[in-house]
Amino acid sequence: MLVVEELTKRFGANTAVDAVSFTVDQPMMIGIIGRSGAGKSTFLRMMNRLTEASSGMLAFEGRDVLGLSGRARRAWQSDCAMIFQQFNLVPRMDVVSNVLHGTLGRRSTLATLFNLFPREDIHRAIDILDRLGIAEHGPKRAEALSGGQQQRVAIARALMQDPKIILADEPIASLDPMNAQTVMEALRRIHEEDGRMVIANLHTLDTARRYCDRVIGMRDGRIVFDGTPEQLTTGVARDIYGAGADFSEEATSTEIRDHAARTHTASMAAPA
Ligand SMILES: Nc1ncnc2c1ncn2[C@@H]1O[C@H](COP(=O)(O)OP(=O)(O)O)[C@@H](O)[C@H]1O
Ligand SMILES: [Mg+2]
Numbered sequence: 001m002l003v004v005e006e007l008t009k010r011f012g013a014n015t016a017v018d019a020v021s022f023t024v025d026q027p028m029m030i031g032i033i034g035r036s037g038a039g040k041s042t043f044l045r046m047m048n049r050l051t052e053a054s055s056g057m058l059a060f061e062g063r064d065v066l067g068l069s070g071r072a073r074r075a076w077q078s079d080c081a082m083i084f085q086q087f088n089l090v091p092r093m094d095v096v097s098n099v100l101h102g103t104l105g106r107r108s109t110l111a112t113l114f115n116l117f118p119r120e121d122i123h124r125a126i127d128i129l130d131r132l133g134i135a136e137h138g139p140k141r142a143e144a145l146s147g148g149q150q151q152r153v154a155i156a157r158a159l160m161q162d163p164k165i166i167l168a169d170e171p172i173a174s175l176d177p178m179n180a181q182t183v184m185e186a187l188r189r190i191h192e193e194d195g196r197m198v199i200a201n202l203h204t205l206d207t208a209r210r211y212c213d214r215v216i217g218m219r220d221g222r223i224v225f226d227g228t229p230e231q232l233t234t235g236v237a238r239d240i241y242g243a244g245a246d247f248s249e250e251a252t253s254t255e256i257r258d259h260a261a262r263t264h265t266a267s268m269a270a271p272a
Contacts, residue, residue: 001025002165002197007056009042009221016042018221019056024214027197029188031208034218035241040201043218044167047199048080049073060164080165081158085173087150091143095134095153098142099125102160121160128156132186148179155186166190168200172207184211205237205249 002024009017017039024030032040045051047058049065058065060079068076081102089098100117102125129135132152137145142153151171158166168187172180188211191198202208208215209229217225217232217240225232225240238247 001027001061003057003059004047005057007043007046007058008054009039009046009051010054015221017046017053020218020221020223022216022223022226024197027191027195028213029191029198029200029211031200031202031212031215032218033202033205033208033215033237033240038218039221040218041169044082044169044199044201048077048082048167050077050082078161079163080167081161081163083151083154083158083166083168083171085170087142087147087154089142089150089153089157092141094139095129095142095145096122096125096138098153099129099156099160102157125156125160128159129153132156133182146179147175148182151175151179151183152186155183155190159190163196165197165199168198170201170203173203180207187211205232208232 004023005021006019007017007021008015008019020039020043032043034040042051046053047065049068053066056066060076065076090101097117100121103117103121126135126138129138132155134145134149134152134156137149137153142150145153155166166187171187172183175183184207187198187200190196200212202212209232212229215225215227215229215232216223217236219240219242225236234247234249237249238244241247
């Protein structure tokens with residue numbers, strides 16, 4: 001279904017994603033974990049063609065994704081909808097219109113200019129919001145909603161594209177635990193009920209364990225773990241994060257990065 005081979009992205013001398021290879025043979029929910037800077041976002045961006053790969057191959061359902069251009073590239077971007085940590089909604093626009101913007105790719109410029117949406121799209125947007133439990137907020141401005149509700153609006157906008165894959169880049173990193181749970185449950189349900197593949201970069205280990213069928217661990221641009229949540233032991237996790245013996249399973253990637261930086265500075269400062 002999805003084949004990734006030796007996918008690489010270099011920024012100057014820095015290799016952000018280093019010969020990443022894996023295959024997925026059925027729609028599943030995949031979590032990508034690793035420290036800040038491990039290459040998680042760059043991987044998702046290459047997959048959705050927001051960033052061009054330096055080398056390697058990525059194919060979906062037998063089609064070479066990296067070779068697509070023009071209309072075919074835009075169709076692919078619509079097939080793999082992206083969700084971001086900061087929701088990327090239009091704050092002053094109402095929720096329903098934000099969701100309808102998920103159909104922009106296939107509407108005429110003139111219709112877009114006058115914010116004209118076909119009636120059936122409006123009904124579909126409301127149905128999707130209803131499915132995510134936020135239909136009653138449809139007329140409100142996006143900025144009036146809580147973070148968890150806004151992220152569900154972003155998921156609704158993604159679903160408007162009827163994507164085969166949902167790519168989520170740290171979708172719950174800005175949310176409190178309650179809202180984080182609602183958003184992860186929504187993604188899980190969309191995967192199970194619709195059979196869509198979900199690939200989510202996650203900043204905590206326990207979220208990946210709890211919601212994903214498969215976890216990929218990245219370190220310095222490389223895949224250092226690829227397995228089930230059960231195989232993801234504390235020892236393995238410590239290795240993925242390059243953390244010390246005091247590694248805590250509840251820690252976030254950001255905390256681990258800060259901690260590692262502090263320990264590193266401390267050890268350099270210590271007399272030899
Ligand atoms: N646009 C860019 N230009 C230069 N370097 C970048 C760019 N985007 C990411 N990087 C670098 O690539 C590496 C991986 O970054 P990223 O994919 O954002 O990691 P993660 O999402 O795991 O935190 C980092 O070293 C980062 O500094
Ligand atoms: Mg990132």
